Amino acid sequence: MAEESYPDGLLYHPEHDWAKVDGDTATFGVTWYAQDQLGEVVFYDPPDVGTQVNANSAYAEVESVKAVSDVFAPMSGEVTEVNEALKEAPEKINDDPYGEGWMVRVRLSDPSEADSLMDVNAYKESLGR
Amino acid sequence: MRSEAGGRRPENTLTIYEKSREGRRAFVSPELDVPEIPISDLLPSDLLRSEPPELPEISEPEIVRHYNGLSKKNFDLDTGFYPLGSCTMKHNPKLNERVAALPGFSRLHPLQEPQYAQGALELMWRLQRQLSEVAGLPHVSLQPSAGSHGELAGLLLTRAYHEDNGEQRTKVLTPDTAHGTNPATVTMSGYEVVKVGTAEDGGVDLDDLRDKAGDDTACLMLTNPNTLGLFDRNIEEIARIVHDAGATLYYDGANLNAVLGISRPGDMGFDIVHFNLHKTFTQPHGGGGPGAGPIAVSDRIEPYLPRPQVVRREGANGHSEPFFDLDFERPKSIGRLRGFQGNFGVFVRSYAYICSVGGDGLKDVSETAVLNANYLRARLAEPGIAEYLPIAFDRLCMHEFVLSGRGARDKLGIRTLDIAKRLLDHKVHPPTVYFPLLVDEALMIEPTETETKERLDGFADAIREILEEAKEDPEIAKNAPYTTPVRRLDEAAAARHPVVRQARPEAGGRRAEGGAPSATPSPSI
Numbered sequence: 001m002a003e004e005s006y007p008d009g010l011l012y013h014p015e016h017d018w019a020k021v022d023g024d025t026a027t028f029g030v031t032w033y034a035q036d037q038l039g040e041v042v043f044y045d046p047p048d049v050g051t052q053v054n055a056n057s058a059y060a061e062v063e064s065v066k067a068v069s070d071v072f073a074p075m076s077g078e079v080t081e082v083n084e085a086l087k088e089a090p091e092k093i094n095d096d097p098y099g100e101g102w103m104v105r106v107r108l109s110d111p112s113e114a115d116s117l118m119d120v121n122a123y124k125e126s127l128g129r
Numbered sequence: 130m131r132s133e134a135g136g137r138r139p140e141n142t143l144t145i146y147e148k149s150r151e152g153r154r155a156f157v158s159p160e161l162d163v164p165e166i167p168i169s170d171l172l173p174s175d176l177l178r179s180e181p182p183e184l185p186e187i188s189e190p191e192i193v194r195h196y197n198g199l200s201k202k203n204f205d206l207d208t209g210f211y212p213l214g215s216c217t218m219k220h221n222p223k224l225n226e227r228v229a230a231l232p233g234f235s236r237l238h239p240l241q242e243p244q245y246a247q248g249a250l251e252l253m254w255r256l257q258r259q260l261s262e263v264a265g266l267p268h269v270s271l272q273p274s275a276g277s278h279g280e281l282a283g284l285l286l287t288r289a290y291h292e293d294n295g296e297q298r299t300k301v302l303t304p305d306t307a308h309g310t311n312p313a314t315v316t317m318s319g320y321e322v323v324k325v326g327t328a329e330d331g332g333v334d335l336d337d338l339r340d341k342a343g344d345d346t347a348c349l350m351l352t353n354p355n356t357l358g359l360f361d362r363n364i365e366e367i368a369r370i371v372h373d374a375g376a377t378l379y380y381d382g383a384n385l386n387a388v389l390g391i392s393r394p395g396d397m398g399f400d401i402v403h404f405n406l407h408k409t410f411t412q413p414h415g416g417g418g419p420g421a422g423p424i425a426v427s428d429r430i431e432p433y434l435p436r437p438q439v440v441r442r443e444g445a446n447g448h449s450e451p452f453f454d455l456d457f458e459r460p461k462s463i464g465r466l467r468g469f470q471g472n473f474g475v476f477v478r479s480y481a482y483i484c485s486v487g488g489d490g491l492k493d494v495s496e497t498a499v500l501n502a503n504y505l506r507a508r509l510a511e512p513g514i515a516e517y518l519p520i521a522f523d524r525l526c527m528h529e530f531v532l533s534g535r536g537a538r539d540k541l542g543i544r545t546l547d548i549a550k551r552l553l554d555h556k557v558h559p560p561t562v563y564f565p566l567l568v569d570e571a572l573m574i575e576p577t578e579t580e581t582k583e584r585l586d587g588f589a590d591a592i593r594e595i596l597e598e599a600k601e602d603p604e605i606a607k608n609a610p611y612t613t614p615v616r617r618l619d620e621a622a623a624a625r626h627p628v629v630r631q632a633r634p635e636a637g638g639r640r641a642e643g644g645a646p647s648a649t650p651s652p653s654i
Contacts, residue, residue, distance in 0.1 A: 039563075040621035065620045066563040067309075090625065 001094050004032050010098070011114055012123035013074035015056075018098065021114055026075055029102045030062070030093065033127055038064040041093045046082040046104060053079060053106060055113050060103060062093065075113040077106040141202075141614075144631060145195055149185035155192055183633060202614040204558050205415065210584050212505075214529045214561035214573025215308065215356060217386045217408035218415060219498075224485060225411060225478035234477050239469040243454050249473065250453035253439045256480045257423075263385070263491070264402045264425035265395025271423045271476060272435045272466040276383060277310045279403025279422030280350070282435065284318040285463045286401060286426065287348045287377045289433035293461065298347035298376070304333050306357055306565045308383055311350045320347060327567060331522035332361040335370070342374040352381040353397070354388070354527035356565045356573070358502065368398025377401060377430070385409045386577070387499055387528035390492030400427045410479035421475040436462040439470070497578035498528040501585060505576050506530045508589035517541060517596050518548075521568040528577070534570030541599040543606045545570040548595055550617060551609035555591040 010018040016034035020027045035041065043063035053059040058070035059079070082104050086092055093101040118126065169177060187195070204211075211218035229235065237249055257269035273279040284301065291298050301315040304325045312322040323341050326334040332355070342349070349371045354360045361367065371378045380399040386409045394402045406412045407420035414420055426434060437455035444451075455470075486494060506526055509518060517536040534545035549559035549572070561573040576585055599606050610616060 037569075042621055042624035063624075065624060067566055069566075091621070 001036070002032060002096060004036070005098075006031065006033075006120050006124055006129075007098055008120050010120065011074060011117035012120065013056075013072060013117055014126065015072040017072050017074045019074040019114070019117065021075075021108070021111065024108050024111055025080070026077070026106050026108055027102050028059075028071075028074060028104050028106060030071060030097055031123070032097050035094050035097050035101070038062060038069060038093075039066045040064055041090045044083075044086040044090045044093065044103070046086070047079050049079050049082060051079045052109075053077060053104075055116075062090070071103060073106075074117055075106070075108055076110055077108040079104050080107050081105040141198055145185045145187065145192075146631070146633065148187055148191060148195065151186060153186040153188050155187060155189035203416075204553075206413075209556045209558065210576075210580060210588055211415075211558040212560050212574045212576050212580075212588065213415075213558060214358075214531070214575040215383055215564070216415070216561070217383075217405070217528075217575060217577060218558070219386070219408075219411065219577035220579035221411045221413045221478070222482060222485065225481045228481040229474045229477040235474070237473075239473075243452075247453050250439055250455070251441075252480050253470065253473075253476055254441050254453055256476050256483070257439060259480070259483050260404055260423055261425055262488075263389060263393070264380075264399075264404070265393025266399070266402060266425040266427055267395075268428070268431045268434060269423055269425045270434045270438065270466075271421065271471045273403065273422040273424060274467055274472055275420045276381070276403055276405045276408075276422045277314060278466065279405075279424050280310055280314040280379070280381065281318060282422075282424050282463070282466055283350075283379045283401040283403060284314060284320065284348065286424075286430050286433045287379070288318070289461065289463050290377060290430055291347055293433070296375070298345055300345050301347050302338070302341055302349040302371075302376075304351065304355065305567055306331075306352075306355050307350065308352060308356060308381060309564075311352075311381060315350070325349075330362075331355070331357045331359040331524065332363055333367055335363055335366060338367065338370055342370050342376065344375060346371075346374050346376040348377045348379050350379040350381060351399075352384050353394075354384045354529075356384075357522055357531050357568075358384075358387075358526040358529035358573075358575075359522060359524060360387070360527055364397045372398065383408065384528060387495055389495040390488060391495055395425070395427065400430050401425070406475050406479040411482045412475045412478050419472040419475060421472045421479070423471075432459070432461040433463050434459065435464065435466045437465075437470075494578050495528070498576075499526075501576045501578060501580060502526050502528050502530055502574075504582070505574065505585045505589065508585065509574075509592060511589075511593075514589070514593055514596060518572065518592070521571065529573060529575035531565065531568050532572045532574065533568050534572055537596065537599070538570055541596065542603045543599045545572055547599075547603075547606040547609065548572070548592070551595045551598075551606045552591060553610040554612045555594075557588060557591055 010020050012018055016031045018029055018031055041062050041064050045061040047059050053073040053076060055073055055076045057073055059073045060071040062069055062071055083102050206218055206220060233248055237246055243250055253271055257271060260269050261267055273282045299321055300323050301320040302323050302325050303311040304327060306327055315322045325341060326337040328334040353364055368378055377400040378398055380394040380402040382402055382404045385404060402425045403422045405422060407414035412420060436459040437457045438459065440454055440456045442452045442454050503526055509532065510520065517540060518532040518534060519536055521531040521533050534548060537543050537548060545562050549562050552559045563571055564573055565571060595606060
């Protein structure tokens with residue numbers, strides 16, 4: 001598993017998801033803390049491309065050796081791409097949560113939702129780090 | 130994949146097929162002394178096999194040793210303490226087995242006409258009355274075969290009730306502490322799951338419930354005491370909110386062992402209750418079944434109960450004695466939930482158990498279960514343990530309680546899973562771990578009423594020893610267990626790349642000595 005880290009430049013959601021915004025698109029994934037709480041991930045059930053996701057609502061499921069958990073969307077929009085590699089290698093979510101473990105790319109319907117997310121310092125503070 | 134030449138595998142890892150040798154038999158029939166008729170003269174050709182089934186060919190002592198050896202690798206309640214939270218792993222009295230083995234029960238055919246199965250039907254009817262009394266609800270069906278099956282029955286009944294009243298409701302509420310089967314059943318029944326939060330005291334968050342209960346709510350599924358082992362003190366208010374919204378209130382009976390003869394779900398306002406006869410009423414379980422999940426319901430739900438119902442008819446067919454019958458005349462019924470009448474042997478054991486402890490005895494069962502849990506809770510709150518395994522909600526508990534392993538993780542560098550695995554070396558089955566989900570590194574402990582004080586003390590001592598050992602060297606727990614037939618299993622690899630089928634040995638039941646089974650990893654699902 002990866003070492004604990006929370007990169008600068010990402011936006012963080014209280015359900016331990018991150019968003020990397022690039023203009024009107026964004027990449028979503030889960031944080032180091034989330035994958036640590038889940039334990040070893042054994043299955044990733046992504047949404048279909050074209051699905052509308054809503055901020056604060058579940059858009060995918062991950063199954064770990066402990067439980068099946070919902071993955072929450074930090075922002076709203078339409079899924080344009082899913083990380084197909086996670087179907088065969090869900091362990092990438094543990095090994096590289098901010099890189100190869102990314103989950104979906106989304107065309108944002110309301111980029112201003114970014115204002116309601118936390119920056120790295122606020123997120124770390126929420127974790128007591 | 131084949132193992133290297135000479136890499137002979139230990140005998141205790143061979144499957145029964147690998148032990149097969151052509152022509153070996155466990156039992157040889159006496160020589161035929163009647164004319165032989167070809168089976169093709171007796172059965173239509175499309176029902177006949179073209180090849181004989183591939184069965185292992187083994188001598189009788191080797192069969193006995195094979196399965197006896199497998200049974201010894203298992204951990205069971207007859208071997209040691211089994212405080213698996215939420216599962217009520219209590220002792221199953223051996224008397225029940227003698228009763229269930231009586232030929233009148235064990236050799237009865239399930240298609241026997243009611244008039245020739247009066248004893249069995251009377252037992253079922255009497256068990257229905259007993260369960261009705263425990264639940265505080267007037268009507269019982271024994272059909273569902275597991276707790277989850279009882280839940281499915283409950284939601285099918287809920288749907289039938291609402292539809293009969295001309296209503297289409299789409300949502301079912303479950304607390305975030307609920308057993309995983311509750312939301313799974315909701316989804317399977319075609320309803321939408323809506324989670325209700327947990328308040329500071331570990332009970333249902335009433336404000337959240339008020340917000341979410343509405344005219345689209347079909348049902349609230351609740352366990353009381355809940356999975357934290359806490360009795361929800363607001364149950365009457367919860368029932369009022371749910372009923373005011375026009376929904377049904379479902380009682381998950383998984384934790385019924387805490388309240389027998391003390392409080393009744395029907396009196397709390399529940400409409401539908403399921404029992405786990407394999408938990409509360411001593412059907413042996415833990416090996417996958419069989420179980421039974423009967424349901425009890427209120428008057429308003431009764432018309433929809435599964436059919437047939439076991440009923441007692443007075444003076445039927447001119448008989449002076451009551452006649453026990455199967456009632457199929459139930460026009461609003463949700464229908465049949467399974468073949469025949471349910472897992473009958475389970476009914477016999479549970480009936481024997483209830484009769485042998487009696488009404489007062491059932492109350493003793495729950496009082497002792499709660500006393501044992503609170504004693505163990507107090508022992509595990511002692512210094513040297515509590516700083517590593519703090520209790521999740523510090524209240525008097527019911528039949529079980531939940532600790533958090535966050536202290537052990539932060540201060541000792543070991544996880545709940547490591548503690549669970551190390552307990553195996555102390556000849557104890559680990560508690561339920563990582564459930565309920567809202568507790569960090571959860572350990573859910575249910576000692577049950579059938580354990581002695583010495584056994585409970587032994588468990589507390591084992592936990593203390595594991596923690597002290599981890600202070601010296603956390604690697605000991607991290608690499609446990611050491612004394613089990615297999616060491617730490619790679620659960621993640623097993624889930625990611627499940628190998629669920631072993632290739633057949635070579636034709637004729639022979640295979641190269643030491644040949645490992647060909648195991649092609651299945652694609653990930």
